[in-house]
Amino acid sequence: MLTKTQLFSKGFLAVAPHMFSVIPFGIICGAIGIELGFDPVLVYAMSIIIFGGASQIVFLQLLSGGASALIAVTSVGVINSRHLLYGAVLSEYLEKLSFIKKLLISYIVVDQGFAESNKFFMKNKTEQHLHYHLIGSGVTLWIFWQLSTLAGIVLGSFVPEELGLKFAIPLTFIAIVVQDLKKIDHVIVMITCGLSSLLFFDAPFKSYIIISPIIALFVAALVLRLKK
């Protein structure tokens, strides 16, 4: 049985390598807000209030382009709706927590933290304080997101754009799913999602980010049925 501190450290260590993509992305996110002419305090506050990289950038770009508040909020909601799927997966492991703890832990559920903690949960279902792994991964991502967006706001885009550091984002997620390429059912689901995302890329409100997972999950259900 691992202690709470051990689980927390394992969560921290699991997401630490992803800082190679989180930090540049945070800097870009902060710098874009300033370039678009927004108040620095407001740009930073978004990292606390919304705490979702891609949606923060889209939000600022829409508002600066003259889109209405309704469109901006809808886009953020659509982009972040994928968290509903993460929550559905995580609820299995967080079931026994009190309502208040569930409310608190929900705030730190983000892509990489979900991905790494979920991997750990699947292999260690019997551990007692599993949620400390999620706290470790989530808090780590939160702190580094705050610091890197702040750095981008204060220093501007001090990393030259020619470096193409945005490319680190797809790479970080390749690292997350690459081992599942061993399983043919997962490969089918991944390709379905990936091709759908390209097909629906121009759908309104960036909805490809939730349309393609839904299509891929339907395919997953089909695959499961065929396997039986």
Added chain:
Amino acid sequence: MTWLTIIIAGIVTYFTRMTMIALVDRDLLGERVKEVLAYVPSAVFPAIIFPGIFINNYGAFIEMNDPKIFGAIVAILVGYFSRNVIATILSGLSSYWVIIFLL
């Protein structure tokens, strides 16, 4: 006004995170649904990966000889065999840089 919009966007985002964890009883999900949920990472992350590789900053498809495709292939191979996140990211980035800066 912008502040209010951010706060509402924050509340909406928080609800996307919290609803399934705190509000929805897990027993409401059927066995079939729970089985399908095991595919969530494979069903979600390619929607971030594919556009990040194949679509450029202006929303158009890249050419088939784009350095990002090469970088992604290197990252997949290195990631698959090394099982190491840092090696995956850095090999992808550096092979991409080699092409854009040296060739």
